Amino acid sequence: MYWCQPFLVIFVVDKKTNITMGKSTHFFGQPVYGQLIRSLDRDKIIEMSRKNGGEKYVKSFDGYTHLLTMLFAVIMRFDSLREIEAAMTAEVRKLHHIGIEKVPKRSTLSDANARRSEKFFEGVYRDLYDCNKDKLSSDSRRNGCEEWIKRLRIIDSTTISLFSNAIFKGVGRHPKTGRKKGGIKVHSVIHANEGVPCDVQFTSAATNDSFMLTPNYYQHNEIVAMDRAYINYEKFEELTEKNVVYVTKMKKNLTYEILVDCMDMNADGKMEYREQVVVFRKEGISHIARIITYVDIKKGKQPKLISLLTNDFDMPQETLVAIYRRRWQIESLFKQIKQNFPLRYFYGESANAIKIQIWVTLIANMLLSLLQCSLERSWSFSGLATMVRIFLMYYLNLHTFLNQPDADLKIMLELVAEAPPGETENE
Secondary structure: OEEEEOOOEEEOEOOOOOOEOOEOOOEOOOOHHHHHOOOOOHHHHHHHHHHOOOOOOOOOOOHHHHHHHHHHHHHHOOOOHHHHHHHHHHOHHHHHHHOOOOOOOHHHHHHHHHHOOHHHHHHHHHHHHHHHHHHHHOOHHHHOOOHHHHHEEEEEEEEEEOOOOOOOOOOOEOOOOOOEOOEEEEEEEEEOOOOOEEEEEEEEOOOOHHHHOOHHHOOOOOEEEOOHHHOOHHHHHHHHHOOOEEEEEOOOOOOOEEEEEEEEEOOOOOEEEEEEEEEEEEOOEEEEEEEEEEEEOOOOOOOEEEEEEEOOOOOOHHHHHHHHHHOHHHHHHHHHHHHHOOOOOOOOOOHHHHHHHHHHHHHHHHHHHHHHHHOOOOOOHHHHHHHHHHOOOOOEOHHHHHHOOOHHHHHHHHHHHHOOOOHHHHO
16 A cells, blocks of 8 residues: 555555555645635736736736735745745646746745735725625524624724834833834724624724724614723714614723612522613713623633623623623634734735735635635634645645545545455465
């Protein structure tokens, strides 16, 4: 028995009959990368690049090739332009199958990251999202099936440190050098039943989060979950007038007048929920809200009191607590992106190059999320990203392989079990 490539081709040779078993069940005529980017329309993408001025004076490195090169680098988690060029050169014969005719030089990619507008990559991301959001929301295994899930939007931001204050104004200090850290803040909004950002904005790390809370952006009967950085009475009042529910965590220093105060006790005589109706008054604004206080119990940690602020007076306390806990979905998304894609090193020093890499990272995250919810077999995102990275340029059927990754092993064991007795048994 001889193995040529793991999971790809198995040759089983019988010494007596000299019969050779051929290719594995997963062999395919296109690399995994080509199958992953199948939803990207080359003509549409080049037209989008042209509208953003990205095709002026371009001979061969068009917007589509630029996008595919960056996607290749991000999925493979390369840290430098040198790594990108070397790896693509090694796979030069396979690149033709995915639409890349020539390996770009480091200088070519560097110049393109500085020159081609990040707005082009933003447009690709938004178009990809609009075309596939129904597929993302249909995966009930990950998204849950509660009635309010479809109405829930989650808003938050994450900061990507740059350790340079020249491009984006930073906050805080480096723990060792004491120098002020630069950083780009990625503000995101996600639908709870989709799991990828439906809206993204970039600012410097010093920008306050509350600017993203735009009441006109939300529709009647929607729910918005956020952390306490977004507390703004004027905007909360506008949300209430539009019949949009918000759920957030209380700040400790808020001042308010208590109108109603009651407490729910459990069978042991301990507090289960405390409910208050309060009014906030500031600069001519009077905003009436509801405070729900509950005991948060986590395994291995001391119980602590959590107070939630909302403008909803009808939903049960348990539902409001569940909505706020669902807010951690966006924290998990940020962690998922930072752990599986290279955002510590950038392929350019300009603001444009940094934004391009983040947009491409978000595109890669969406492509893998679409793959994840199209599979029958359950995969963790990290496990899936690792498998795709390992087999990115292999010729195997991506869906068949990921749904049945052990199929070749089963075939091999069956063939061995059915093999005729060895020569020692015939002597």
